[in-house]
Amino acid sequence: MSGVSGSIMVGISSSLKGVERMLNIKSNAFTYEGRFLLACLSTGFSPRVLLLGTSQLLLGAQLRSLKNPDDCIGCCVSASEAIDILRIDHPGLVVISDYSSNLIFQDVINYVSENCTQTRTIVFVENLDLNYLPQSADSIIAEKDTILPENPILQGLMALVSNATYRSPSIEALIAESASYCDILPDNRVFLSLRDRQLLSGYLLGLTNKQMAERLNLSPRTIQTYSGKLLQKLGVNNRQKALIAALKIGFSRFEKWF
Known part of the structure; x- marks a missing residue:
């Protein structure tokens, strides 16, 4: 060394x-x-x-x-x-x-x-x-x-x-x-919300949008919308890349919702 x-x-x-x-x-x-x-x-x-x-x-x-x-x-x-x-x-x-x-x-x-x-x-x-x-x-x-x-x-x-x-x-x-508080983030930072972590957990388990929607009591279209925003946030175009990107930024706490 x-x-x-x-x-x-x-x-x-x-x-x-x-x-x-x-x-x-x-x-x-x-x-x-x-x-x-x-x-x-x-x-x-x-x-x-x-x-x-x-x-x-x-x-x-x-x-x-x-x-x-x-x-x-x-x-x-x-x-x-x-x-x-x-x-x-x-x-x-x-x-x-x-x-x-x-x-x-x-x-x-x-x-x-x-x-x-x-x-x-x-x-x-x-x-x-x-x-x-x-x-x-x-x-x-x-x-x-x-x-x-x-x-x-x-x-x-x-x-x-x-x-x-x-x-x-x-x-x-x-x-x-809070309906009024705005969490202002510094430029060029990525914040993974609770919903983002739930989606990543679903990706890890290979669940479909329909399966995640049923378990989270949401519609498949809502899951699809959230998922699209998550992929855009991480700068990737598929679930596998999303998981890799999340791990690269130090994220390791997947929610046990599924």
């Missing part, structure tokens, strides 16, 4: 451990870090991180959790601090914790979306209220979802590396219940 590759692997591992530890998450380290590492190496994604939090005490704990502090380019409690850093340096990740307590961090998300094309934002939301949901963040994870067996943190990180977006189950359910 070359010195450069070794440094990249150490940096990615350290950053990932920091994100995991700051949330007090216990997970399978080999699977958790290995999959993310391979994804980073294959895409050239940078493991460096900018931490945003509500207090210096919180940020200090997050920084100490990093095995290699050099992976962190800054710890900020205000949007202006973070934007000043981002004007000079563009990390791979901007991690925002406890978003509900500091809505001014939306300015950071907006700045990243408009000015930092290689930087991705991952936001952890404590308060499940539409008024506290960030706009245009790449990954949004409800803190209550971090203990789920499908590992939303890994799902969110894999989406970022793959230039896709992610919403954890509680966030997605909250958005689905």
